[in-house]
Amino acid sequence: MEAAWKWYLLHPVLARLTAHVAPSLVPVFHSVYSSLFVTFTFGWEVALLFLAQHAAFYVTASFGSTALCYVVATVIHFQKFFIPFEAFAYMYPRYGVMVYRAAYVSFHWNILRGLSFTVDFVQAEPRKNTDDTQRRWPSYWKTLGYMLYQPMLYLGPPHKYNDFIAQSEGPKPSCTLREIAVTIARLLRNGAHYILMELMAHFFYSSAMSNWAWMADRLDFASLAGYALALEFHYYVSYLFHYGFPGTLASVEGITAPATAPCIARLHRTSRFWRYFDRGMHLWIRRYIYEPVMSETRTAFRLILGTALAFTFTCTWHSLYKHQAVWCALSVLGIALEVITIEARKWTPVKNFEKRYVATPERMRTARALLGSPHFLLTICACLFHLADLDVCVNICSRILTGFPFPLVPILVVMYSLCHVSMDVAEWEEASAIAKQKQASS
Numbered sequence: 001m002e003a004a005w006k007w008y009l010l011h012p013v014l015a016r017l018t019a020h021v022a023p024s025l026v027p028v029f030h031s032v033y034s035s036l037f038v039t040f041t042f043g044w045e046v047a048l049l050f051l052a053q054h055a056a057f058y059v060t061a062s063f064g065s066t067a068l069c070y071v072v073a074t075v076i077h078f079q080k081f082f083i084p085f086e087a088f089a090y091m092y093p094r095y096g097v098m099v100y101r102a103a104y105v106s107f108h109w110n111i112l113r114g115l116s117f118t119v120d121f122v123q124a125e126p127r128k129n130t131d132d133t134q135r136r137w138p139s140y141w142k143t144l145g146y147m148l149y150q151p152m153l154y155l156g157p158p159h160k161y162n163d164f165i166a167q168s169e170g171p172k173p174s175c176t177l178r179e180i181a182v183t184i185a186r187l188l189r190n191g192a193h194y195i196l197m198e199l200m201a202h203f204f205y206s207s208a209m210s211n212w213a214w215m216a217d218r219l220d221f222a223s224l225a226g227y228a229l230a231l232e233f234h235y236y237v238s239y240l241f242h243y244g245f246p247g248t249l250a251s252v253e254g255i256t257a258p259a260t261a262p263c264i265a266r267l268h269r270t271s272r273f274w275r276y277f278d279r280g281m282h283l284w285i286r287r288y289i290y291e292p293v294m295s296e297t298r299t300a301f302r303l304i305l306g307t308a309l310a311f312t313f314t315c316t317w318h319s320l321y322k323h324q325a326v327w328c329a330l331s332v333l334g335i336a337l338e339v340i341t342i343e344a345r346k347w348t349p350v351k352n353f354e355k356r357y358v359a360t361p362e363r364m365r366t367a368r369a370l371l372g373s374p375h376f377l378l379t380i381c382a383c384l385f386h387l388a389d390l391d392v393c394v395n396i397c398s399r400i401l402t403g404f405p406f407p408l409v410p411i412l413v414v415m416y417s418l419c420h421v422s423m424d425v426a427e428w429e430e431a432s433a434i435a436k437q438k439q440a441s442s
Contacts, residue, residue: 012252030145057114151246157280210388216395270334330382373415
């Protein structure tokens with residue numbers, strides 16, 4: 001694993017050379033290079049496992065059944081709960097814990113990518129008539145190159161198959177000094193994010209303390225709030241590197257990875273948080289989980305149902321741990337409260353109340369911040385359950401939420417201020433987007 005960075009930096013250079021000499025061989029290069037990377041970094045057993053994963057999805061796509069694609073993906077995911085083989089017991093003495101964890105994460109990313117290319121292929125290749133029994137096979141090298149694409153294999157983010165293929169086959173960025181300088185600058189920024197991530201893990205001890213249930217009971221209120229803040233921001237900075245670095249490498253080939261998250265301090269609504277924090281996962285879930293269960297008439301009930309199904313998938317994909325279940329349940333609650341609030345504002349008594357007491361923009365803004373501050377705190381508490389053990393999170397949340405007036409009131413005041421900041425930034429971004437559209441159209 002220590003030499004993995006060499007594989008990452010060499011990949012875009014060789015990919016651009018391949019695209020220049022023989023563009024049709026780029027998918028073959030992606031497949032071969034990534035297979036070699038997995039073999040020499042994770043071990044030959046993992047390489048065979050990933051090839052078998054692809055083969056299972058590849059054969060599934062030929063049957064032309066969308067439902068079968070979901071069944072196969074479900075079976076591949078749930079087999080770990082039933083097969084007695086212990087992958088950790090096999091991998092740890094041979095390759096170490098870091099290789100095992102990287103292979104474990106990549107295996108689960110591959111499930112998402114496999115489902116993506118099978119569903120996209122099946123839905124893009126409808127049979128000409130119901131009597132047509134001839135199988136149609138997807139491109140082996142394109143699907144394998146997508147599934148094992150080296151920059152995103154372990155680090156992510158998830159990228160939909162159709163988008164990946166369209167971008168990889170599209171025009172490449174010009175190899176000018178300006179483009180090279182921009183890429184180097186982005187790599188340096190990714191390096192800064194990595195250093196910050198390591199410094200936070202080394203000096204804040206948030207990751208180590210996430211397993212110590214007794215620690216939350218011994219900290220004073222200021223330290224407890226700082227500990228929770230450290231967990232959240234370490235989570236954010238980790239994603240900046242994990243998604244930003246492969247995004248930079250992919251951009252050299254003209255592949256646009258989903259954007260990294262904006263600062264989490266300005267994502268005060270649960271729906272907005274999950275829409276932009278992990279943009280790639282949001283787009284993937286929306287395409288393959290959320291939209292299939294939604295009808296054209298998007299009622300409040302269907303919105304909440306789709307959200308519940310989306311987070312049920314998220315909890316399942318994270319192996320159904322208790323603290324992950326609480327994280328997903330609180331996230332569903334946060335989004336459901338937003339939907340209920342929108343529906344409540346349509347009622348005549350609520351409209352009359354708004355006309356009488358919240359008629360001006362300033363009062364409406366204040367009301368949104370007042371309602372948004374406890375909602376922001378709910379979003380933060382939900383994320384904590386994703387980052388630490390269940391007992392640790394319960395201790396943190398119970399001490400903060402029952403600590404009246406300290407630390408609850410000061411924290412809500414901070415949340416109130418952050419809601420105003422978030423609304424300001426959203427207005428600035430909207431005004432900037434409108435200005436850019438006008439400039440482009442003129």
